[in-house]
Amino acid sequence: xxxxxxxxxxxxxxxxxxxxxxxxxxxxxxxxxxxxxxxxxxxxxxxxxxxxxxxxxxxxxxxxxxxxxxxxxxxxxxxxxxxxxxxxxxxxxxxxxxxxxxxxxxxxxxxxxxxxxxxxxxxxxxxxxxxxxxxxxxxxxxxxxxxxxxxxxxxxxxxxxxxxxxxxxxxxxxxxxxxxxxxxxxxxxxxxx
Numbered sequence: 001x002x003x004x005x006x007x008x009x010x011x012x013x014x015x016x017x018x019x020x021x022x023x024x025x026x027x028x029x030x031x032x033x034x035x036x037x038x039x040x041x042x043x044x045x046x047x048x049x050x051x052x053x054x055x056x057x058x059x060x061x062x063x064x065x066x067x068x069x070x071x072x073x074x075x076x077x078x079x080x081x082x083x084x085x086x087x088x089x090x091x092x093x094x095x096x097x098x099x100x101x102x103x104x105x106x107x108x109x110x111x112x113x114x115x116x117x118x119x120x121x122x123x124x125x126x127x128x129x130x131x132x133x134x135x136x137x138x139x140x141x142x143x144x145x146x147x148x149x150x151x152x153x154x155x156x157x158x159x160x161x162x163x164x165x166x167x168x169x170x171x172x173x174x175x176x177x178x179x180x181x182x183x184x185x186x187x188x189x190x191x192x193x
Contacts, residue, residue: 011038015096019084022076023103032074036128053116053144053152053191054088060186061091069182070094076104077113079136085129089114090141091181094174098108107136116144123148134159134166140181141166144191147173152191 009026016038025033032043046054054073062071069091076086084104091112092105112132117124125143127191135143139159147153153173156179170176176186 001090012038012040016082017083019078019104022084032086034076034086035082035084036124036132041124043086044118047118049150049152049192050088050116050118052193056191057089057114057116057186060112060138061089061184064181064182064184065091068094077110077136077138078104079107079132083132083136085132086118087113089131107133107138110138112140112142113138114142114144117146130157130166134164137161137164150192152188154186154188178189 007028013021014098015085017035017040018038019035021045022035030042034041034043038087058071058073065071070093071089071091073089073146074086075090076084077090078084078134086150089112090105090110092109093111095109112130115121115129117125130141130143141157141159142154143157145153145155151173153171155177155178156170156172157179158169159165172186174187176184176188176191178184
C-alpha cells in the first residue's frame with residue numbers, strides 16, 4: 001500500500017518559500033502553517049492542555065487589555081522575508097484603520113508573543129522562536145509549560161534592548177501579576193480548568 005502523494009502546493013517555489021507565499025496557499029492547505037527559516041511547519045493536532053491554556057489566556061488578556069491594544073490567537077507575525085511564525089497568543093497595538101482581511105502582524109506592532117510548549121514544538125518554542133522574536137525587537141515573550149500533568153507554569157521574559165536577548169523576569173505557577181506591557185493579573189492555576 002503506497003502513501004498518498006504530497007499535493008503540488010507543498011513543494012517550494014524555485015527560490016524557496018517566503019513569508020508572502022503563505023498568503024497564496026490554497027484553501028486545501030492546513031489552516032495553521034508557519035514559516036521558520038524558509039521551511040513550512042505544519043503544526044500537530046493540539047492537546048487539550050494546549051487548547052485550554054491558549055483560550056483562557058486569550059480571554060484573560062483580552063478582558064484586561066486597555067483601549068488600543070488587541071489580543072489574538074494563532075495569527076502569524078512577519079519577522080522577515082523567510083520568517084513568519086504563528087505564536088499561540090499575541091498582543092498587539094491596534095492600527096487606526098482595522099483591516100479584517102489581515103493575515104499577519106509586523107513585529108513593530110507586537111507587544112507580547114506567547115508560546116505554549118507542546119511535545120512536537122519544544123525545540124522551536126524554547127530555543128528557535130525566542131531568538132527570532134528578540135532579534136525582531138518584540139519587547140515581551142511568555143513561555144507556558146506543563147510543569148506537572150495539567151499544571152501550567154508561565155515564564156515571563158523581557159527584551160534587553162542592549163543585547164537583543166530575553167531575560168527571564170519571573171516564573172508564575174499560581175498568580176501572574178505584571179505591570180507591562182499593561183497591568184495584568186492572571187490566575188495561572190485556572191488556565192487548564
